Amino acid sequence: MxxxxxxxxxxxxxxxxxxxxxxxxxxxxxxxxxxxxxxxxxxxxxxxxxxxxxxxxxxxxxxxxxxxxxxxxxxxxxxxxxxxxxxxxxxxxxxxxxxxxxxxxxxxxxxxxxxxxxxxxxxxxxxxxxxxxxxxxxxxxxxxxxxxxxRKNITKGSKEEGLNISGLDGHKPILLVIGGSQGAEALNNAVVQNLDDLLLRCDVLHITGRGKLSKITKDGYYSAEFADSELRHFYACSTVALSRAGAGSISELSANGIPTILVPLRKVGHDHQYKNAVASVKDGGCMCLEQTLLQKKLVSTVHSLIADDEKRAAMSKKIRMFSHPxxxxxxxxxxxxxxxxxxxxx
Structure with a gap:
């Protein structure tokens, strides 16, 4: 053997x-x-x-x-x-x-x-x-x-199951926030501090990372520390995503065709997240938002993308081209x- x-x-x-x-x-x-x-x-x-x-x-x-x-x-x-x-x-x-x-x-x-x-x-x-x-x-x-x-079956999620797990009703577009398996404090803080404005246009499905679970309870908002088998269902019910620029996250989001706003973590690991983001934006399936501008531009960037059906459709098609199933x-x-x-x- x-x-x-x-x-x-x-x-x-x-x-x-x-x-x-x-x-x-x-x-x-x-x-x-x-x-x-x-x-x-x-x-x-x-x-x-x-x-x-x-x-x-x-x-x-x-x-x-x-x-x-x-x-x-x-x-x-x-x-x-x-x-x-x-x-x-x-x-x-x-x-x-x-x-x-x-x-x-x-x-x-x-x-x-x-x-x-x-x-x-x-x-x-x-x-x-x-x-x-x-x-x-x-x-x-x-x-x-x-x-x-x-990971196995990551593209075979059910929108209905994602809504059932999160308790969201699906009447609004859904913003998936995902900072990688360890979470991202900057993304978490920006989402929480701008949550009321975000909820005007979309529901928020927030994966915070271990030990970073939000205590907020609001209609249209769901948070979890970590998602494993549930993640494919969250992908299936999401309209757009806000994510760090780790290669794994980009690959899974691209396989599911989710238009994505990338917020790279800078100056770590030879600045690989920024370089991942640049490569992904070049292909047209992602947008890049620097962390220094996150608080200022998060709401307007999310709202403008959600409001533009044509742009989302084009981004979804382009981001899928990055995927290697x-x-x-x-x-x-x-x-x-x-x-x-x-x-x-x-």
């Missing part, structure tokens, strides 16, 4: 795409087994537990003055995981947890398939890319462009090809 080790963590945005790849891989290679390696963040292990997948937690350091000392301990822990599972191939989705696992894999000549979701790589993927056998990307690049893998399958095929060439682990 061939074995593949999936590594990535720090947010559900690293783990959900890896699960999507595994779902396709099982169909292509039924006798392959998988094990996942994630970060100590509670959301990582909770997500994998919910999906009934075997996993190990690896505490890998971020860059700091203590990095040289801590990475030694992380590499020792990574060796234990790799020697126990004995993988024939590594699929790395990024995050600092991937560095020690892929370092050990490289020393043992285990092939590494790396997937980069964003327009530019963060520190971890820049390091792992030096060891990777194959590099796949979500945005156009010099490497193999597969698009970003989508078979991304997980394409990556799974690359893994199978790599496994076919790799020697079986002992």
């Amino acid at each position: 061939l074995k593949i080790l999936f590594v990535g963590g720090g947010s559900v945005g690293h783990i959900a795409p890896a699960i999507a790849v595994w779902e396709e891989l099982k169909k292509l290679s039924p006798h392959t087994s998988a094990h996942f390696v994630c970060s100590p963040r509670p959301d990582d292990s909770a997500f994998l537990t919910k999906h009934k997948l075997p996993y190990s937690v690896l505490d890998a350091p971020r860059l700091s003055v203590l990095y040289p000392l801590r990475i030694i301990h992380a590499v020792r822990a990574a060796k234990k995981i790799v020697f126990t599972f004995k993988p024939d191939c590594i699929f790395s989705k990024g995050g600092y947890v991937s560095i020690p696992i892929c370092f050990v894999a490289k020393q043992l000549h285990i092939p590494i398939i790396l997937h980069e979701s964003d327009t530019v790589s963060g520190y971890a993927n820049r390091i792992v890319s030096r060891w990777a056998t194959k590099i796949c990307t979500g945005f156009p690049s010099k490497h193999t462009v597969t698009g970003n893998p989508l 078979d991304a997980a399958l394409q990556i799974a095929k690359i893994i199978v090809q790599t496994l076919d060439k790799a020697p079986t682990g002992e």
